[in-house]
Amino acid sequence: MAQVFIDGNEAIARGAIKAGCGFFAGYPITPASTILQYMLELLPANGGVALQAEDEIASMGFCIGAAMAGRKAMTATSGPGISLYSENIGLAIVGETPLVIVNVQRQGPATGSATKGAEGDIQFSRWVTSGGMPMIALSPASAGEAYELTVRAFNLAEQLRVPVFLLTSKEIGLTRESVDLDAIELPANVERCRAPETADYQPHDFELPAQVPLISDFGGPHVTQYTTSTHNKEGYLTSDPEVIQEMIDHYIAKIEAVTDAIALYRQDMEQGAKVLIISYGVVSRSVNVAVSELRQRGIKVSSLVLQTLFPVPETIIKSALTGVRKVLVPEMNMGQYRLEIERLAASEIEVVGVNKMDTTLISPAEIIAKGGLA
Amino acid sequence: MSAPIYKSYMTDALGPLPFCPGCGHERLLKDLDRALVKLQTDPAKVVIVTDIGCIGLADRYFVANAFHGLHGRSLTYATGLKLARPELTVIVLMGDGGCGIGGTHLLNAARRNVDITLIVANNFNYGMTGGQHSVTTPGGAFTATTPAGNIEAAMDICATVAGAGATWVYRGIGYENDLPDRIVEGVRHPGFALLDVWELCTAYYMPRNQYNKKELYNLVEKSGFETGLLVNKTRPEFGAEYRKQSSHLAAVRQLDILEQGFDHALERQTGIVIAGSAGQKIRSAAGIFSMAGMLSGLHATQKDDYPITVMTGHSVSEVNLSPTRIEYSAIDSPDYFLVFSEDGLKKTHTWIGKLPTTCLLMVDEELALPDTNAHLVKLPFGQAAKDVGRLSIGIIALAAMLKQSELFPLAALRTSITRYQPSAVAEINCKAMDRGMALISRTDD
Numbered sequence: 001m002a003q004v005f006i007d008g009n010e011a012i013a014r015g016a017i018k019a020g021c022g023f024f025a026g027y028p029i030t031p032a033s034t035i036l037q038y039m040l041e042l043l044p045a046n047g048g049v050a051l052q053a054e055d056e057i058a059s060m061g062f063c064i065g066a067a068m069a070g071r072k073a074m075t076a077t078s079g080p081g082i083s084l085y086s087e088n089i090g091l092a093i094v095g096e097t098p099l100v101i102v103n104v105q106r107q108g109p110a111t112g113s114a115t116k117g118a119e120g121d122i123q124f125s126r127w128v129t130s131g132g133m134p135m136i137a138l139s140p141a142s143a144g145e146a147y148e149l150t151v152r153a154f155n156l157a158e159q160l161r162v163p164v165f166l167l168t169s170k171e172i173g174l175t176r177e178s179v180d181l182d183a184i185e186l187p188a189n190v191e192r193c194r195a196p197e198t199a200d201y202q203p204h205d206f207e208l209p210a211q212v213p214l215i216s217d218f219g220g221p222h223v224t225q226y227t228t229s230t231h232n233k234e235g236y237l238t239s240d241p242e243v244i245q246e247m248i249d250h251y252i253a254k255i256e257a258v259t260d261a262i263a264l265y266r267q268d269m270e271q272g273a274k275v276l277i278i279s280y281g282v283v284s285r286s287v288n289v290a291v292s293e294l295r296q297r298g299i300k301v302s303s304l305v306l307q308t309l310f311p312v313p314e315t316i317i318k319s320a321l322t323g324v325r326k327v328l329v330p331e332m333n334m335g336q337y338r339l340e341i342e343r344l345a346a347s348e349i350e351v352v353g354v355n356k357m358d359t360t361l362i363s364p365a366e367i368i369a370k371g372g373l374a
Numbered sequence: 375m376s377a378p379i380y381k382s383y384m385t386d387a388l389g390p391l392p393f394c395p396g397c398g399h400e401r402l403l404k405d406l407d408r409a410l411v412k413l414q415t416d417p418a419k420v421v422i423v424t425d426i427g428c429i430g431l432a433d434r435y436f437v438a439n440a441f442h443g444l445h446g447r448s449l450t451y452a453t454g455l456k457l458a459r460p461e462l463t464v465i466v467l468m469g470d471g472g473c474g475i476g477g478t479h480l481l482n483a484a485r486r487n488v489d490i491t492l493i494v495a496n497n498f499n500y501g502m503t504g505g506q507h508s509v510t511t512p513g514g515a516f517t518a519t520t521p522a523g524n525i526e527a528a529m530d531i532c533a534t535v536a537g538a539g540a541t542w543v544y545r546g547i548g549y550e551n552d553l554p555d556r557i558v559e560g561v562r563h564p565g566f567a568l569l570d571v572w573e574l575c576t577a578y579y580m581p582r583n584q585y586n587k588k589e590l591y592n593l594v595e596k597s598g599f600e601t602g603l604l605v606n607k608t609r610p611e612f613g614a615e616y617r618k619q620s621s622h623l624a625a626v627r628q629l630d631i632l633e634q635g636f637d638h639a640l641e642r643q644t645g646i647v648i649a650g651s652a653g654q655k656i657r658s659a660a661g662i663f664s665m666a667g668m669l670s671g672l673h674a675t676q677k678d679d680y681p682i683t684v685m686t687g688h689s690v691s692e693v694n695l696s697p698t699r700i701e702y703s704a705i706d707s708p709d710y711f712l713v714f715s716e717d718g719l720k721k722t723h724t725w726i727g728k729l730p731t732t733c734l735l736m737v738d739e740e741l742a743l744p745d746t747n748a749h750l751v752k753l754p755f756g757q758a759a760k761d762v763g764r765l766s767i768g769i770i771a772l773a774a775m776l777k778q779s780e781l782f783p784l785a786a787l788r789t790s791i792t793r794y795q796p797s798a799v800a801e802i803n804c805k806a807m808d809r810g811m812a813l814i815s816r817t818d819d
């Protein structure tokens with residue numbers, strides 16, 4: 001065992017280095033600031049560039065520029081910063097830019113409780129920019145998972161040419177915990193598929209909608225173009241409705257096509273259980289305690305912990321719902337992911353939320369009591 | 375001189391330029407093309423970054439790389455591109471509109487001095503959206519949004535960026551024949567270069583203000599703004615300086631690996647709260663204590679609470695130790711509670727009132743406590759710290775608690791201190807440990 005004692009923010013920074021991150025820009029905000037600090041410390045020695053931007057809009061702009069020039073890029077902020085990222089996230093989507101965006105959630109709305117926890121940006125992550133394109137969001141429950149999911153987030157970003165959210169919270173980001181990083185099996189790093197030097201190049205070329213276009217970095221062998229406006233496969237402005245729709249379908253299809261493949265979850269199903277608890281993030285740890293307590297009392301209960309929140313892993317959720325009468329969805333928000341579960345649960349299944357946003361963790365006892373399982 | 379390899383960096387493959395007849399942008403783009411031909415840079419190494427607005431339509435008429443981003447943010451993409459690939463020639467085309475909405479990027483690009491050339495196509499209004507006023511609209515001018523004349527003052531872009539530290543600043547009228555040469559100079563300048571180029575929006579600004587080419591020249595005098603090369607100085611370029619610094623930076627800090635060297639007798643998750651004041655090294659003591667637990671084969675979590683103004687008020691750390699993986703890290707029912715300052719007491723006052731009878735509450739003997747059900751032990755932590763060192767009060771209290779509780783061996787704490795703290799600190803903290811342990815034998819007497 002090679003235990004270390006680190007917090008989630010440092011785990012993310014170390015994961016980013018493992019993933020081959022070569023660029024980081026961020027703007028200080030509690031509880032995400034230390035990621036900027038760690039990246040400033042770690043990146044230069046690894047040949048990368050890390051810097052503090054003048055605001056969150058610039059953080060995103062720097063990252064998008066660097067990502068399109070070939071670097072694996074990451075930025076980190078909290079809720080107020082995500083609001084400022086919004087427009088540039090749309091740009092990253094239409095420009096098909098690989099990028100990892102860390103949101104260390106804190107209590108909101110607005111400035112909220114700057115140093116206190118919440119997981120209130122769940123649907124905000126899904127619908128973060130105008131136009132409503134799908135997003136990928138991964139949510140770790142611990143420092144160890146944050147380390148691993150950071151690598152996975154980079155891999156997905158590079159593989160699919162999309163911005164990927166890594167959703168943690170103050171509770172994960174700033175809590176130090178014992179973890180054996182070396183024991184965590186990391187996936188192999190994925191590199192973006194670059195267009196062959198000799199071939200003609202179109203920045204958004206695909207035949208089937210779900211196909212991810214090959215990329216050629218700015219400064220690479222091809223002359224290339226990038227635009228925020230509706231564009232065709234060459235990356236030139238277009239007003240042709242057919243082409244515009246084709247591109248929209250493409251942004252959606254490339255994510256939908258991998259929904260099952262990128263569904264990350266932990267399942268702890270009990271034979272004959274009529275109660276299922278679906279959770280994610282730090283709350284899932286309280287669920288783990290609640291589940292073992294309930295089982296000790298002889299109450300049958302199953303648990304599904306999601307690490308991929310978006311695209312919603314519908315197949316696994318539906319299969320977990322089979323034979324269930326009641327689903328509990330505990331969340332440190334007022335019931336955001338519950339909307340997804342309600343949409344997927346058959347009408348005879350009772351969907352119950354356990355919710356609070358008072359900055360404190362939801363306890364195992366609260367899950368048992370509010371869930372009507374006491 | 376040999377014949378140029380690149381005869382033009384523009385293409386009419388997508389048809390003629392899209393601007394209104396007489397629009398100043400057309401002439402500016404052609405001057406930029408002339409400048410690029412003079413520079414003869416490989417088009418694959420040139421990036422034209424365009425802002426939003428009519429000027430933003432320019433990107434697709436170049437055969438060099440083109441990057442068309444959000445309104446006002448073009449300098450940010452340019453910065454990312456240039457820092458990622460220093461060998462690129464990065465030229466930004468932005469309207470006066472972009473200078474307003476992206477004002478902070480303008481100031482910060484000037485301060486930061488990344489090697490980017492910004493050409494402002496300054497036509498004193500927002501052409502694309504119908505001729506509204508911008509930050510450069512002259513006082514009194516008529517625009518769609520200043521129907522009775524502009525009340526706001528026009529921003530002197532050059533003076534503004536110069537004030538922000540720009541190293542190369544030029545202002546000129548778009549009709550000047552030397553503009554291509556000026557652009558060449560700006561591009562060659564090793565740092566942030568800005569060209570504020572005044573031109574005409576024939577669709578909106580011209581008719582509304584009965585403007586013409588002559589008026590544009592008159593405006594120079596009326597505005598009192600200077601023209602020509604206004605700043606030309608050298609300051610280290612950000613990227614080059616950053617790379618230089620990086621090569622000097624020490625190797626990355628390695629994580630402390632905590633190999634188990636001791637045993638523990640803990641049977642369940644145990645919550646410990648340590649409440650003191652800012653400046654008492656509470657976080658550090660809690661960390662060293664947690665790591666000592668890990669050296670004894672325990673799992674640990676640590677959470678710290680302190681005011682945003684870190685040098686005043688309370689500092690409270692919550693530590694969990696457990697023989698198994700820790701899931702729920704909040705401490706609803708503490709097993710050990712240490713308080714040794716007024717700030718710490720104030721912060722945890724209500725909590726202390728609700729402590730269970732099973733909790734061992736160890737407090738400094740000077741503190742006046744609320745009623746509590748916890749098992750209370752008063753000890754002279756403050757006095758001990760006066761002897762050993764103010765910053766070691768956390769270790770004193772934790773050593774006392776550890777001796778009393780036997781959660782894991784005292785030797786593990788000593789190892790954690792000597793192994794993971796700088797030697798000067800460790801020396802004091804070893805003494806602090808002895809003092810803390812001695813406090814317990816004293817109460818036993």
Ligand SMILES: Cc1ncc(C[n+]2csc(CCOP(=O)(O)OP(=O)(O)O)c2C)c(N)n1
Pocket residue numbers: 425426427428429430445468469470471472473495497499500501502503508
């Ligand atoms: C965030 C945002 N706000 C508003 C707009 C609308 N808009 C498009 S162009 C423009 C003004 C452009 O003016 P300028 O930069 O002077 O360029 P010009 O059209 O004069 O060349 C505005 C406000 C936008 N595209 N994005």
Ligand code: SF4
Pocket residue numbers: 392393394396397398399428429497501502574575576577578
């Ligand atoms: S509206 Fe003005 S800025 Fe735009 S193309 Fe026409 S003349 Fe040029």
Ligand SMILES: [Mg+2]
Pocket residue numbers: 427469470471495496497498499500501508
């Ligand atoms: Mg303008």
